[in-house]
Amino acid sequence: MARPLDHQKRADLLAGVVAYIAGHGLAALSLRPLAAELGTSSRMLIYYFGTKEELLVQALATQRxxxxxxxxxxxxxxxxxxxxxxxxxxxxxxxxxxxxxxxxxxxxxxxxxxxxxxxxxxxxxxxxxxxxxxxxxxxxxxxxxxxxxxxxxxxxxxxxxxxxxxxxxxxxxxxxxxxxxxxxxxxxx
Known part of the structure; x- marks a missing residue:
């Protein structure tokens, strides 16, 4: 049985994504370094967001x-x-x-x-x-x-x-x- 999404963890991850990309750029965005910076794993980012692109879109939506x-x-x-x-x-x-x-x-x-x-x-x-x-x-x-x-x-x-x-x-x-x-x-x- 899949565990439920931790909505607070998801919100915390989204909060860190925009700052990371602002500092590192979108062109070379890779999930492993992003995940390390956010204190998680690339596997967990995929679990929460599906794709790298969807992660970014959802992070930007919180900033609109x-x-x-x-x-x-x-x-x-x-x-x-x-x-x-x-x-x-x-x-x-x-x-x-x-x-x-x-x-x-x-x-x-x-x-x-x-x-x-x-x-x-x-x-x-x-x-x-x-x-x-x-x-x-x-x-x-x-x-x-x-x-x-x-x-x-x-x-x-x-x-x-x-x-x-x-x-x-x-x-x-x-x-x-x-x-x-x-x-x-x-x-x-």
Whole structure:
């Protein structure tokens, strides 16, 4: 008889996966070193998660920001701009930076044909675009909210990636703020 899953152990393992990948990278991810770092065995990781890819997807799911909560109360253009600036800051160097570093690697891997990360990547992008488009509709800042949301999501992701690669905080901060102000002008120019 198979023993039941230890849900606390599973949660503890997921908590360590994102930090490990942020520090070691996704490209060379191997279960044995990951398991050793997490204080378990590769056999136990397979027992809990099935595959290496499923382990990563589940770990990222625990890190996904609540985008509905981020934008649900936004009805004023200035508030939307402030939320996007705050989101950029939090995700480029704040508390969420490790999760975003791993997410960027997963999004890159999802570009490969038959990627095991394709569904996760599609859902992550669609959720952000959908929630931002809803906020854009409420604020009246965009005639085509889905297109503007796509532009902002994709461009901010690129600027965050630029910062993580180059380490240039000043330039990328200016770029993010310039993008938000240009795409979402809250005052007449």
């Amino acid at each position: 920001p609540d985008l509905t909560a981020l934008f649900v109360d936004v009805v004023e253009p200035e508030a939307l701009c402030d939320r996007l600036v705050g989101f950029f800051d939090l995700n480029s160097e704040g508390a969420e930076a490790d999760s975003v570093r791993v997410l960027l690697q997963v999004l890159g891997a999802a570009c490969a044909p038959d990627s095991p990360y394709q569904d996760y990547a599609n859902a992550a992008i669609a959720t952000f675009v959908t929630e931002l488009a809803a906020a854009l509709r409420r604020t009246g800042l965009a005639e085509d909210p889905e297109v503007v949301a796509t532009l902002l999501v994709s461009a901010l992701r690129g600027i965050i990636q630029d910062r993580m690669i180059t380490g240039d905080r000043e330039r990328t901060t200016r770029a993010a703020r310039t993008l938000i102000a240009a795409v979402l002008p809250t005052r007449p120019r």
